[in-house]
Amino acid sequence: MELTVNGARTFCYTGGKPFDREKPTVVFLHGVLNDHSVWILQTRWFAHHGWNVLAPDLPGHCRSEGEAPGSVEEAAGFVLALLDAAGVQKAALVGHSFGSLVALEAAARSPERVTHLALVGTAFPMKVSPSLLENAQHQPMKAIDMVNVYSHSLMAPPPSALGPGTWLQGGSRALMKRVLASNPRVNVFHRGFAACDSYAGGEAAMAQVQCPILFVLGKADAMTPPKAAQSLQKKAPGARTVMVEGGHQMMTEAPDAVLFALRDFLR
Template sequence: MHLNVNGAEVFAATGGKTFDPKLPLVIFLHGAGFDHSMWASYSRWFAHHGYSVLAPDLPGHGRSKGQPITTIAGMADWTIRLMETAGAADARLVGHSMGALVALDAAARYPEKVKGVGLIGVGAAMPVSADLLAAAQANDHAAIDMVSIWGFGFTAGLGGSQAPGLWMMNGGQRVLEQTPPGVLFSDLSACNDYKTALDAAAQIKVPATLILGERDMMTPMKSGKQLAAAIAGSREVILPGAGHMLATERPDDVLLALGAHIPK
């Protein structure tokens, strides 16, 4: 599905079904440097279980035009604009990593527009190492290597994907390699600069599920639990052995954690 948001053409996957703005809407928000493809199984499941789905490529990512948005708050504003452009009155937001911060910020500042959130691989703060930022700024492939090595849990390197035929680490690398120069650095900088996650969490009044990886080296579980504690009534799911890329490493477990808890 193609939309024009803020003057730029945007692509959003709809889970294999025609988009219907009258159905409960779920918007899936990808992480730094990635695109809609990470949500393939999730978007399809929700689209075939009574929801409408938008899994957009953020501006400058994947098949979407325009320049990357440089702040988490700006991405949150854009997400609400995407929803409105699609003709929906409200949405449930599911995000991974950077996308989870975007969902959190949007839910805090647009309470009338957001009906629930699913936050995957998220924390009370998401600082990015100086080495990773420097490599991303230089468009050095070492940045992609670092994201892969630090992002995937130990067992992901051994195989055993829950999605048959999926080569987890190398699949992630191929997506990042196709990201335009400067986009990964812009995204990582936005995460690094976002300092108000706990303030946003205190404003959340809708159902919230946080799904955290026990072995997450990029956003440690301790930080995720701190964020969960700041959201009144939140539900916390810990996936043993999973790393930061748990949406790819453990798709069946993540979908199970989300499926029954995204409100209609």
């Protein structure tokens, strides 16, 4: 599905089902140097179980045009404009990593439009090491290797993931290289990491959220360790937390656990 958002063509994966405004909508937001495909297993389930799914490639990423967001706030503005473009008044937001901060900021800006907020692999502050920031800017292939070591606790997927013989780290590397190459004008890798690193509004944003909140955290996550979400959890005392057996890329390492957590939360 293609929408025009802020004057730019935006691609949204809908889980293989046509978009129907009469159904409830859930928006899936990807992280740095990813695209909609990181949610492929979860989005297809929701699309085939009564939900509208909108899983966009963020602006300047892969199949979406426009300027890649330079801040969490800018990306949150895009999400709300996306809802306008789709004709959706209210939606659930699910975000991973950078996308979790974007979902949080969007829910704070327009609390009346967000029915549920799920933060997957989140942290605040989401600081990025200086060496990783520098490599993302000047040696992105090296940074891609670093990130994939930190993001995975497994070399191969469990049976419920992408199938026998799948190499999780290799697949993730290939995706990140493709996303980086999709925008020759801007280094979306460094820009995304810099946006994570500089975001200072997490606790203030959480105080503005009015909907139910879910934290989905990976027990073996080395990029955003579970303890790094504590500042947000303290600001959301009524939130639910689900710990899954996996690393930062838990959507592929623990696909069923992530799906079941989201399914039970959005019921």
